[in-house]
Amino acid sequence: EAGVVQSPRYKIIEKKQPVAFWCNPISGHNTLYWYLQNLGQGPELLIRYENEEAVDDSQLPKDRFSAERLKGVDSTLKIQPAELGDSAVYLCASSLDRGGVKTQYFGPGTRLLVL
């Protein structure tokens, strides 16, 4: 079974430029998460989707960040415009939330550097 796929793995941009990250969850997983991981810290939730609905985006900085999950499968996270402080790792995770442990499985992340 394929795991969570993310692209690109690395991205270097200049400040004020836009950037987008893509995530393909594990097949059949209905819930998708985007996390932000700053250097030396644990991941922090940005947004959670249940199918195509964003059910928790309270930590998403909506002035510059946006996300979508068309058709309840793939998801895109966008930053526009990027700031120096956005340099971090952006992790995508998915889970099957139909009873049980509901373990979240993570992708390899996108490492963003804003210059």
Added chain:
Amino acid sequence: AQKITQTQPGMFVQEKEAVTLDCTYDTSDQSYGLFWYKQPSSGEMIFLIYQGSYDEQNATEGRYSLNFQKARKSANLVISASQLGDSAMYFCAMREAQTGANNLFFGTGTRLTVIP
């Protein structure tokens, strides 16, 4: 207040020895879940082990076991027979049932280095 506390920024262990990584948590919820993830330098968070708050026995998965002490609110990860490939960051995380969501709260992690 921090929901998850990992007090060991770094740990060293000799190959083939056992090591314990500490994790304490803070919740008023009666139903919660505790997770451990491994993050190698490649960046991916790898799920290792899960303990539910109502589980009476400590969880085990191969060389990983979770020392769950509910009264002390601790969920330490024990890695037996350490291997060089165990060198990585280890994160403890908690999910609270009262939020009705599957959101995870992570600690700041412990960097484990296995010495040959």
